[in-house]
Amino acid sequence: METLINKLKAAALKMTLLMALAAGAAFQGCSGTEQGNSKDEAVSADAATAVYVAPGEHDELYSFLSGGFNGQVSVYGIPSGRLLKIIPVFTQFAENGYGYNEESKAMLMTSHGFVPWDDLHHPKLSRADGMADGRWLFVNGNNTPRVARVDLKTFETVEIMEIPNSAGNHCSPYPTNNNEYVLAGTRFSVPLDMKGGTQDVSLNDYKDKFRGSISFIKVDKEHGDMELDFQILVPGFDYDLANGGKGPSEDWVFFTTYNTEKSATLKELGASQNDRDYLAAINWKLAAKYAAEGKAKEMPANYYHNKMDHNSHIAKSTVKKTVRYLLPEDCPGMMYLLPAPKSPHGIDVDPTGEYMVVNGKLASSLPVFAFSKMQKAIKNKDFDGEVNGIPVLKYESVLAAEVKEPGLGPLHTEFDGKGNAYSTMFVSSEVVKWSLKDFQVKDRMPVYYSPGHLMIPGGDTREPYGKYMVVMNKITKDRFLPTGPELMHSAQLIDISGEKMKMLLDFPTVAEPHYAQGIRADLVAPNSVKFFKLDENTHPEAVKSEKDVSVTRNGRNVKINMTSIRSHFTPDNIEGVQVGDTVLFHVTNLEQDWDVPHGFAIMGANNAETLIMPGATQTLKWVPQQAGIYPFYCTDFCSALHQEMQGYVRVSPR
Numbered sequence: 339m340e341t342l343i344n345k346l347k348a349a350a351l352k353m354t355l356l357m358a359l360a361a362g363a364a365f366q367g368c369s370g371t372e373q374g375n376s377k378d379e380a381v382s383a384d385a386a387t388a389v390y391v392a393p394g395e396h397d398e399l400y401s402f403l404s405g406g407f408n409g410q411v412s413v414y415g416i417p418s419g420r421l422l423k424i425i426p427v428f429t430q431f432a433e434n435g436y437g438y439n440e441e442s443k444a445m446l447m448t449s450h451g452f453v454p455w456d457d458l459h460h461p462k463l464s465r466a467d468g469m470a471d472g473r474w475l476f477v478n479g480n481n482t483p484r485v486a487r488v489d490l491k492t493f494e495t496v497e498i499m500e501i502p503n504s505a506g507n508h509c510s511p512y513p514t515n516n517n518e519y520v521l522a523g524t525r526f527s528v529p530l531d532m533k534g535g536t537q538d539v540s541l542n543d544y545k546d547k548f549r550g551s552i553s554f555i556k557v558d559k560e561h562g563d564m565e566l567d568f569q570i571l572v573p574g575f576d577y578d579l580a581n582g583g584k585g586p587s588e589d590w591v592f593f594t595t596y597n598t599e600k601s602a603t604l605k606e607l608g609a610s611q612n613d614r615d616y617l618a619a620i621n622w623k624l625a626a627k628y629a630a631e632g633k634a635k636e637m638p639a640n641y642y643h644n645k646m647d648h649n650s651h652i653a654k655s656t657v658k659k660t661v662r663y664l665l666p667e668d669c670p671g672m673m674y675l676l677p678a679p680k681s682p683h684g685i686d687v688d689p690t691g692e693y694m695v696v697n698g699k700l701a702s703s704l705p706v707f708a709f710s711k712m713q714k715a716i717k718n719k720d721f722d723g724e725v726n727g728i729p730v731l732k733y734e735s736v737l738a739a740e741v742k743e744p745g746l747g748p749l750h751t752e753f754d755g756k757g758n759a760y761s762t763m764f765v766s767s768e769v770v771k772w773s774l775k776d777f778q779v780k781d782r783m784p785v786y787y788s789p790g791h792l793m794i795p796g797g798d799t800r801e802p803y804g805k806y807m808v809v810m811n812k813i814t815k816d817r818f819l820p821t822g823p824e825l826m827h828s829a830q831l832i833d834i835s836g837e838k839m840k841m842l843l844d845f846p847t848v849a850e851p852h853y854a855q856g857i858r859a860d861l862v863a864p865n866s867v868k869f870f871k872l873d874e875n876t877h878p879e880a881v882k883s884e885k886d887v888s889v890t891r892n893g894r895n896v897k898i899n900m901t902s903i904r905s906h907f908t909p910d911n912i913e914g915v916q917v918g919d920t921v922l923f924h925v926t927n928l929e930q931d932w933d934v935p936h937g938f939a940i941m942g943a944n945n946a947e948t949l950i951m952p953g954a955t956q957t958l959k960w961v962p963q964q965a966g967i968y969p970f971y972c973t974d975f976c977s978a979l980h981q982e983m984q985g986y987v988r989v990s991p992r
């Protein structure tokens with residue numbers, strides 16, 4: 339009887355959670371905050387001082403927030419919340435011509451053609467010895483599976499690699515503790531027969547013919563260049579999120595999974611078939627060993643790898659035609675499944691590497707697995723069946739503890755390095771602080787509203803910087819002045835240095851942030867490039883002196899190799915262009931000084947504008963349609979004579 343009541347209670351709670359998750363915003367009332375009452379009693383009295391960075395002063399930390407469906411990364415100073423830069427990654431960006439000028443277009447090429455949009459969720463800083471090293475930022479493109487690398491010397495996207503055998507590159511990218519690999523897992527499983535090519539497979543064959551993939555991307559130690567080494571073709575679940583181990587667990591990476599029923603429709607999520615899904619544990623070091631020892635086979639593939647050259651600043655695409663793969667059933671000891679609450683979201687490993695927190699968004703408790711127990715269970719073969727030859731470990735044998743009543747809808751957890759964990763509760767709209775010592779809840783802080791990820795700078799590393807926490811909310815309601823039907827997305831800064839959390843600041847974000855990374859400013863700022871050296875510019879169309887400029891015709895193509903320097907273009911009067919010519923303006927910015935880009939824009943061009951960094955060369959392509967005089971000008975205010983930085987092209991009838 340007792341158990342029946344408990345079961346009913348559990349079922350009722352699950353329904354409430356499901357309804358709440360589905361209702362989303364409508365459920366906000368449960369945060370206990372009246373809508374429209376944006377004054378928050380939890381705001382610390384000294385909040386203003388804590389976030390005040392005086393004019394001319396610099397922030398203590400950089401934070402890199404994903405832009406979600408705008409395909410960009412935005413950079414904020416912490417604690418001020420000041421927006422410092424927007425870095426376009428999977429999107430064209432008019433501000434600096436990325437994806438518009440001829441040099442950068444190849445960055446956005448894929449096997450599906452030019453795809454200048456993606457859904458960017460997870461920035462991850464490169465690592466050295468388990469700590470963020472401030473060299474590169476890896477990010478995922480969810481929609482057309484891609485992994486990109488941003489160079490933090492220039493804050494530019496320098497590499498984008500498409501991921502084959504993937505659809506919805508969500509549990510991605512995860513650098514191992516010394517960037518040995520960046521791992522990328524597919525969300526949707528895909529039809530695979532290991533022969534490659536497009537497959538016309540019925541969705542009725544989902545169970546038998548679909549598989550997921552975990553990609554192992556090698557990273558060059560010195561330059562960061564990526565290379566897809568091999569993939570593990572895993573059972574056909576949906577893979578949601580991942581995180582790597584540390585210390586004792588550093589050879590492992592963990593993935594949350596759902597749809598372990600392997601069904602092509604999730605419509606019956608409420609009437610769940612399986613009560614549990616899995617946490618997949620993969621020994622990446624062993625996988626690399628298997629691959630190196632010849633266990634990996636090769637299959638046809640078709641994916642683009644785009645790189646921006648350091649010196650010419652020209653992006654080039656290489657099309658790759660094969661990929662190596664491992665099957666877990668052939669690789670004993672490489673992969674295990676740990677039973678997890680149904681449809682878990684984030685998986686987060688604590689700084690010591692002992693605890694794996696599974697954020698079961700539908701569960702009423704937060705299970706914490708112990709790595710030492712996992713190892714013991716593997717050793718003792720404490721198995722509870724298998725899936726596709728992969729052993730399933732017994733829940734009780736790997737469980738360290740369940741955090742009781744943490745809140746509703748746990749999504750993500752980070753750590754402060756002082757023995758505490760902080761979890762976001764999407765439904766009850768709060769951050770909950772709990773202890774890794776006794777697994778008891780210690781504090782709660784309402785946030786506005788429905789938090790997704792949270793980020794403590796270094797909170798995913800060996801040694802977090804446990805002073806601040808940034809919480810990224812899914813819904814903004816009432817925090818800022820209204821801006822039409824859609825409000826700015828929002829993040830909140832919370833002081834976590836004391837026993838109680840203190841609310842410090844709201845700041846609007848550029849589109850929807852999912853995850854973020856934070857790092858001490860002194861690990862990035864000193865390496866920031868001030869300008870590109872003109873004598874290292876290897877662009878084939880660069881002109882390094884005004885006396886070398888030229889206008890050359892070759893059939894219907896006209897090439898204009900020109901220069902810009904405060905405050906003129908050379909040449910600035912251009913004749914000899916005819917209607918229908920393909921005109922390439924190769925503009926070299928001769929400046930050798932910090933922060934002196936020049937813009938170049940010409941009337942009527944559809945890729946109308948670009949911005950050329952000092953020392954670099956960029957190309958704008960133009961096919962004039964009408965005869966006439968076309969002014970061009972510099973778009974970036976560069977000196978008192980900026981307005982005079984202009985010229986004309988005469989386009990004659992043909």
Ligand code: CUK
Binds near residue numbers: 749789
């Ligand atoms: S996900 Cu968005 S809140 Cu794509 Cu990391 Cu969890």
Ligand code: CUA
Binds near residue numbers: 972976977980
């Ligand atoms: Cu150059 Cu304005």
